[in-house]
Amino acid sequence: AQSVSQHNHHVILSEAxxxxxxxxxxxxxxxxxxxxxxxxxxxxxxxxxYFSGDPLVKGIKGFxxxxxxxxxxxxxxxxxxxxSDTAEYFCAVNYxxxxxxxxxxxxxxxxx
Amino acid sequence: xxxxxxxxxxxxxxxxxNVTLSCEQNLNxxxxxxxxxDPGQGLRLIYYSQIVNDxxxxxxxxxxxxxxxxxxxxxxxxxxxxxxxxxxxxxASSGGLSDTQYFGPGTRLTVL
Numbered sequence: 364a365q366s367v368s369q370h371n372h373h374v375i376l377s378e379a380x381x382x383x384x385x386x387x388x389x390x391x392x393x394x395x396x397x398x399x400x401x402x403x404x405x406x407x408x409x410x411x412x413y414f415s416g417d418p419l420v421k422g423i424k425g426f427x428x429x430x431x432x433x434x435x436x437x438x439x440x441x442x443x444x445x446x447s448d449t450a451e452y453f454c455a456v457n458y459x460x461x462x463x464x465x466x467x468x469x470x471x472x473x474x475x
Numbered sequence: 476x477x478x479x480x481x482x483x484x485x486x487x488x489x490x491x492x493n494v495t496l497s498c499e500q501n502l503n504x505x506x507x508x509x510x511x512x513d514p515g516q517g518l519r520l521i522y523y524s525q526i527v528n529d530x531x532x533x534x535x536x537x538x539x540x541x542x543x544x545x546x547x548x549x550x551x552x553x554x555x556x557x558x559x560x561x562x563x564x565x566x567a568s569s570g571g572l573s574d575t576q577y578f579g580p581g582t583r584l585t586v587l
Binding site for chain 2: 364367369372395397399406407408409412414453455457460461462463464465466467468
């Protein structure tokens, strides 16, 4: 079965620090890649996605992610985090235009 | 105002009772999904439906049942056969199986 791994379960940063959250997925054919975010008390929402083309994709609120096919990775980055980025972040992979698989999530706490 | 609604937000049931969770969308999406979210485990797919009158088992379908009689509705029944039903349940929809998923606010089910 396919799987998605997020190795950082809980990250604590100070404001203005740089962020990188890891996401690795198992081989399974054609993949579409997503990062979702869940702010406290809010719905899960899309942060960014990669289907094809430029492997560096930009999303909302200054986030970006890089698809590295050879490493089966889709890491999320932000150069300078803000307190309002405190949330839980989920990596998701869609295999072969079929089911989605989600990682276990990373809780980010940004200290003001 | 387009989106996905789930009701109720909190639900309490006695052990041994079946319970049905509601999910409605007005996004005109073909695909709908049910996930279960447990702390530290991310989202796990219970059932999904690509089109009306058709649905497929996800990774943890045992003890659950669904129906898709209307495009906008995808109710989930948690049966008494589900061994550990207390969880947070999320419904989502998308235009197609590989498209961005839009999530509802969730229902927190507690079985006493």
